[in-house]
Amino acid sequence: MKIKKILTLIFALAGFALTIKLCEIYYNANFAKYALPSFCTVNEVVDCDGVAKTFYSQFFGIPLCLWGMFLYLFTLLLLFADKLKNFKYLKFLEVFKNPHSYIFVLYSVAFAISMLLAGISVFQIEKICVLCVATYFIDLGIAVLNKDYTKNLFYELKQSIEDFISAVKIKKYLIAFISVVTAGIIILIFTSTSLILAPQLKTLKGISTYSKEYKVSGNTIGNPNAKVTIHTYLDYNCPACFLVDLSLKRAITELKGLFIIHHNFPLDSECNEKITQSTHKGSCAMARYVLAAKKQDKYWELNDLFFEKTPASEKEIKKIIKLVNGLNCKQLIEDANSEEVKAELKQELENVIKNKFDGTPTIVINGKKHVGNIPYPQLKQMLIDAGAEEKQNE
Numbered sequence: 001m002k003i004k005k006i007l008t009l010i011f012a013l014a015g016f017a018l019t020i021k022l023c024e025i026y027y028n029a030n031f032a033k034y035a036l037p038s039f040c041t042v043n044e045v046v047d048c049d050g051v052a053k054t055f056y057s058q059f060f061g062i063p064l065c066l067w068g069m070f071l072y073l074f075t076l077l078l079l080f081a082d083k084l085k086n087f088k089y090l091k092f093l094e095v096f097k098n099p100h101s102y103i104f105v106l107y108s109v110a111f112a113i114s115m116l117l118a119g120i121s122v123f124q125i126e127k128i129c130v131l132c133v134a135t136y137f138i139d140l141g142i143a144v145l146n147k148d149y150t151k152n153l154f155y156e157l158k159q160s161i162e163d164f165i166s167a168v169k170i171k172k173y174l175i176a177f178i179s180v181v182t183a184g185i186i187i188l189i190f191t192s193t194s195l196i197l198a199p200q201l202k203t204l205k206g207i208s209t210y211s212k213e214y215k216v217s218g219n220t221i222g223n224p225n226a227k228v229t230i231h232t233y234l235d236y237n238c239p240a241c242f243l244v245d246l247s248l249k250r251a252i253t254e255l256k257g258l259f260i261i262h263h264n265f266p267l268d269s270e271c272n273e274k275i276t277q278s279t280h281k282g283s284c285a286m287a288r289y290v291l292a293a294k295k296q297d298k299y300w301e302l303n304d305l306f307f308e309k310t311p312a313s314e315k316e317i318k319k320i321i322k323l324v325n326g327l328n329c330k331q332l333i334e335d336a337n338s339e340e341v342k343a344e345l346k347q348e349l350e351n352v353i354k355n356k357f358d359g360t361p362t363i364v365i366n367g368k369k370h371v372g373n374i375p376y377p378q379l380k381q382m383l384i385d386a387g388a389e390e391k392q393n394e
Contacts, residue, residue, distance in 0.1 A: 008103065008145050009079055015138040016072040022065035022131050026052045030199045040130050050319050051129040053309065056120050058198040061191030064117075068135060071110060075142070078103055092176060095167035100146045101156045102163075107143035114139050126322070199308070218294045219262045221252060226259035227387035233265040233352060233362040236287070236306040237280035240373040241361040245307055247376045248363075254380065255388040262303065264290065264348050265360050271342075272349055282312040284345070285336075289317055291344050292335035298327050 028035035029052035040048040051057060057064055077084065081093040096102055114136040121128055148156060168174045191197055215223055230248065234241035252258050266283030269275040286306045293302045301324045311317045321329050335341055362371050366386050374382070384390070 004100070004145055005079060008075070008142055011138050011142045011145070012072045012075040012079070015135055015142075016069060016076075018131050018135050018138070019065045019068040019072060022048075022052075022129075022135075023063060023069065025049060025131070026057060026063045026065055029053050044315070044319065045126070045128055046130060047127040047319070048129040048131055050127045051121060051125060051132065053320075054125055054323060055198070056117070056125060060188045061193075061195050061198045062188070063197055064132075066197075071106065075103055075106070092173060095163065095170075095173060097163050097166075098159055100148065101159050104143055104146040104148070105157055105160050107139050107146065111136065111139040111143055127319075216300055218297075219290075219299050220260060221300070222259040224259055227257040228366055228383055229259045229261070230383075231261050231263060231364040233263045233357055233360060233364075235265055235267050235280055235283050235360045237283045237310055238267070238360045242307045243373050244361040244363060245303070247374070247379050250376060251380060251383055251388075254391060255383055256391050257388045258383065262299075263351070264345060265352050265357065265362065266345075266349075267360060271345055274349075274353065282310075282314075282316075285314045285317055286311065287345050287348075288336045288341050289321065289332065291341050292332050292338070293324075293327070295335055296327060296332065298324055298332075301327070 025038045025040070025048050028038065029049045038048050040046065041050070044050075059067060077090075077093060078096055078099040081096045081099050084090040085093040117132070118136060121132070151159075168177055215221070232244065232248065234245060248258075248260055252260065264287035266272055266287045267275055267280040268283035270281075271284035271287070286302075290299055290302045290306065293299050302321065305320055305323060306317075309316075309320050311320055318329070318333065321327060321332055357369075357371075359371050361373060362369060363374075364370070365382060368386075370382075
């Protein structure tokens with residue numbers, strides 16, 4: 001029994017350390033825009049960062065690494081419940097009369113979920129997170145270590161349920177349990193609605209919201225007969241362009257009478273002959289891909305993802321496009337490299353030169369040009385002055 005406890009402790013500590021590293025990778029992949037690739041991002045298949053950027057890396061808006069961290073911490077509490085229950089604020093641990101049964105049941109469920117995630121990783125994302133795989137084996141190891149081979153699975157499950165029922169019969173523990181569950185539900189509602197910890201879902205939610213509520217066609221949003229027509233000339237590697245794009249998305253939710261037309265203005269020497277030394281590597285490739293996405297009516301989906309992820313190469317782009325539901329990636333790659341799309345991008349750049357635009361972001365509101373980022377309150381007032389109207393709260 002002592003060996004079982006020691007080995008479980010080692011496994012749980014290893015799992016906890018791995019989830020800390022996974023949370024670091026998750027943070028860098030989703031929040032630290034200029035972070036270097038993690039050590040376990042080796043190629044297109046072995047790619048921890050790529051997995052962390054997908055919406056499968058969270059559950060109810062909470063990163064899976066945090067769920068795992070909680071599981072391993074709870075395991076440590078169960079392992080030493082017999083000692084910890086003597087402390088005032090940990091007395092509740094006395095309800096866990098058969099800690100190894102709890103641990104076995106928990107990790108049997110955890111391993112089953114791990115196998116589901118492994119399938120998603122291999123067949124859906126087509127990427128593998130080696131640290132995640134390590135936690136899968138740890139979960140299996142802990143389940144095997146804590147299995148009572150004199151009893152079957154259903155008996156241990158029954159025993160755990162009976163322990164729980166006995167605990168909640170005690171009034172103070174019932175109140176505590178209800179309080180914890182209520183707090184947990186509130187937290188899950190907050191994380192799943194605010195998406196504060198899941199920017200990849202927030203991006204996709206934003207796409208679906210304005211795609212459903214506003215007339216979206218090709219590279220335009222809104223009614224062509226609107227009072228205010230806005231032409232935007234943006235580069236996906238331009239931080240100020242991202243802010244302008246976000247501001248205009250916000251504007252269409254607060255104002256009526258707007259028609260937005262997006263144009264590509266990549267400051268990348270690969271396609272822009274006016275650029276002698278490119279500082280925005282990859283912008284031309286992204287521009288080609290959004291133009292190709294227009295053929296599948298997925299222009300704005302890629303627009304938002306490119307601003308969010310800013311891939312630096314076509315290789316990275318090919319990873320990101322898999323995040324768009326319903327997109328034929330093979331056809332998109334073919335179209336993005338076609339002469340037709342290259343000619344369309346060339347025409348966009350010729351129009352930029354013809355209009356003597358010399359920087360990004362450039363926006364034209366009813367024929368009046370503005371260069372650079374404009375704070376949202378000022379931009380909103382400019383749109384109202386041009387003829388847009390505040391939406392009335394229903």
